[in-house]
Amino acid sequence: MDTANLIRMANRIGDFFAAMPEREEALHGIAEHIRKFWEPRMRRELLAAMDADEAGALQDIVREALATHRDAPTA
Known part of the structure; x- marks a missing residue:
């Protein structure tokens, strides 16, 4: 999937x-x-983009939410 679309x-x-x-x-x-x-x-793709600093358009609140809760169990 397109990373820009995931960020949007x-x-x-x-x-x-x-x-x-x-x-x-x-x-x-x-x-x-x-x-x-x-x-x-x-x-995974969104987190990888965030880790590689390729998610510059990601809002601060979204970035903080993902960073804060990233180790929570996934379905």
């Missing part, structure tokens, strides 16, 4: 959860949504 999709999820009053809840919500609804291949 992740940022849309970030836009939704960023409206939550509690930042921790928003971070958890972003990570949980991606963990539950994205297939493992998509998650």
